Amino acid sequence: DTEVTQTPKHLVMGMTNKKSLKCEQHMGHRAMYWYKQKAKKPPELMFVYSYEKLSINESVPSRFSPECPNSSLLNLHLHALQPEDSALYLCASSQASGGNTIYFGEGSWLTVV
Amino acid sequence: DQQVKQNSPSLSVQEGRISILNCDYTNSMFDYFLWYKKYPAEGPTFLISISSIKDKNEDGRFTVFLNKSAKHLSLHIVPSQPGDSAVYFCAAHGSGTYKYIFGTGTRLKVLA
Numbered sequence: 001d002t003e004v005t006q007t008p009k010h011l012v013m014g015m016t017n018k019k020s021l022k023c024e025q026h027m028g029h030r031a032m033y034w035y036k037q038k039a040k041k042p043p044e045l046m047f048v049y050s051y052e053k054l055s056i057n058e059s060v061p062s063r064f065s066p067e068c069p070n071s072s073l074l075n076l077h078l079h080a081l082q083p084e085d086s087a088l089y090l091c092a093s094s095q096a097s098g099g100n101t102i103y104f105g106e107g108s109w110l111t112v113v
Numbered sequence: 114d115q116q117v118k119q120n121s122p123s124l125s126v127q128e129g130r131i132s133i134l135n136c137d138y139t140n141s142m143f144d145y146f147l148w149y150k151k152y153p154a155e156g157p158t159f160l161i162s163i164s165s166i167k168d169k170n171e172d173g174r175f176t177v178f179l180n181k182s183a184k185h186l187s188l189h190i191v192p193s194q195p196g197d198s199a200v201y202f203c204a205a206h207g208s209g210t211y212k213y214i215f216g217t218g219t220r221l222k223v224l225a
Contacts, residue, residue: 042215090156104156
């Protein structure tokens, strides 16, 4: 069983909607990640938080807004998305030092209509 | 520029035989490598990892081999089981970064 929990599992939203994806981990990890995965493609890094501070933003459009309220929680706020943003959004976590395993949640399937 | 490549998009193996999945990388700064298994509509599940100071790591039916001079790693699954049928991703991580770069994946099908 994954120890990284993502909600909702499925989300359908219109292009004018505002919604959020949520992620929670209880492994005591201090680094948390958002990845995006399209069909038949590898996961692509979007954001990394380390000790609740944004460490990496891979030039993600501002319609995606991450938030890390505390060391266990990670949110991804969505606003004015485009149909091409439809994908599997994966949250992950790891220890904050190097050479560590990154553990993924089950993912949130997002469809933008 | 794809820094981590899995050149075989698919592989079919008979049940009980060995499955060998390959992965090549270009960045010599990568120092930690991981393999993940992914079923459709689920997140990747961690299988096994290897640090660049080692050339082999074993965990049950899974063994990862690392050839640093060739910038190549492979995952051996012995014996292969039908439940191993999934997409396998290799990933590489550079020292001092939080960037885990994933390969394009290999779809393994284990035939009963």
